[in-house]
Amino acid sequence: MTVTQEARPGADDAFQADFDAKIAADQRIEPRDWMPEAYRRTLVRQVSQHAHSEIIGMQPEGDWIASAPSLRRKAILLAKVQDEAGHGLYLYAAAETLGVDRSDLTTRLIEGRQKYSSIFNYPSLNFADVGVIGWLVDGAAICNQVPLCRSSFGPYARAMVRICKEESFHQRQGYELLMRMMEGTEGQRRMVQDAVDRWWWPSLMMFGPPDADSPNTAQSMAWRIKRDTNDDLRQKFVDMSVPQAEKLGVTLPDPELAWNDERGHYDFGEPDWVEFKQVVSGAGPKNAERIARRRAAHEKGAWVREAATAYAAKQAAKARTTTNLQEASA
């Protein structure tokens, strides 16, 4: 249970000072520790959005499991999508340590009251998308998530350590698939370039709006639940991706992309922030479909969950009866 301000009226200042000192010393905040309500709320939002992203993120790649063109690729992709369900589970568990309930978070997702990463509102149109999602989308996710292994909130930081390790496998499988395809037929190379053209800009948008337009960044950085600004991470991602694209032999669809010796970084063009806002606000190509699918699975499965609950209750009642009988006969 989370100890909130309300639990100990009058003692706020001392608790706040203790909390501030822990943050300043880069110590972890644990679920039983006192925390400001706004910190808790921000984390619930961040962790649950992250969990939802894992779950919705199963869909664009999941669509290709059935048609993966070799059994090895099918197994890799199935395992990867299974990992994502697992990531969702750890993250929901981390969110639950903040005093929220997973079923309530699921309801918020399927009613469109909580967001998930907008990248998953784009369609996956050819099998190379599986590789590009691994390379760029998982790559951008890693860029965002590696600093979160040092998040001030313990359960989130620990979940992130495990998730980042698995994500790095995912990224490499994506890159390896693309390498293989680029060494293949002309048709395969066209598929890869087509997928890169479609996913590059949405990947840059995964770091969120420009710093000047990101109202929550300063507070989240002060609380150390976010460790780098959106623009810093975006730059880092571009700097890392350009040599990878060159090695692969694909063109990144940005005419402004050029090495800047003075800055020691690549210059790059501005993502289409109007499109970004549209997709975030629900008007992306696949927003409605992604949520509808999650909602349909949840609703269709209601009778199964109810059966499991009813069965568990019957078993518990039987166990109580047995215990009572044993006690009575003792």
Place this chain on the structure above:
Amino acid sequence: MSGDNIFTGLVEEHQGDARWAFGTGFTDALAGVDTTLPAGVDGADLALYCQMLGDDALVQAQRLVQWVTDAPELEEEVALANIALDLLGQARLLLARAGQADGTGRDEDAFAYRRAAHEFRNVRLTEAPRGDFAHAVVTLLVLSGQRLALFGRLADSTDPVLAAIAAKGVNELAYHREYAVSWALRLGDGTPYSHERMVEAVADVWPLTGELFATHPVEARLAAQGAAVDPATVRDEVHAVLTRVFTEATLAAPAPFPEGTVAGRDGRHTPALAPLLDELQKVAREHPEATW
């Protein structure tokens, strides 16, 4: 761990990274196993038998994959994907063995992607449309029960490769059956509605169960040589297990398995198989020259 290291690792040469995600260790289950055909065993027969068992697993995995992003709970997404992954692993080994046994040297993908529906040797229950979660549970219960009984005996096959595949598969199949049993109990003895759904699923699945225990001439010949298991010999054992599960799940005791005749094992399938294979094979067939 630093972000830089993860990224620079990408552009360096991979050092034989075998693991791309949880469950993709892809360690060679047949390392050190003698792959020569046992004396007296007909290679063409053995290849067909490997396709029968391999196709059962491949087609069932393809059906199970339909639950990914569509299961009643996230835990079920993970579990069903895991079961599909195990079956896919078994299929890969068995189809590769088929290509060794028939002397063509065809690989697993040649069998999976370049055969027509009438060349698939799976029993028809594996290709049946997915249905609701109760259908998935009953189907998995029956198929894993039968396969576990077969693999338990096949671990003593005179073919060392089949013996190794079966020995590895037994643990996986025991888990598959345990998972199916746990849900048969919850649904059978859960709510009146879930009970009703189970009754309907059993009624739908049962007519297709007889074929699981019908002996194909290839199975009979290989069983006589100790290389295969005659499925008729596991019929009573599987029925006994199901009877115990059904009773515990408050369902009526199962009817005897109907007398089945060989159908899928001879390439005679229901209309459900062709669309399943179209989906499985479409990308590979669009790019016949490609490697992946």
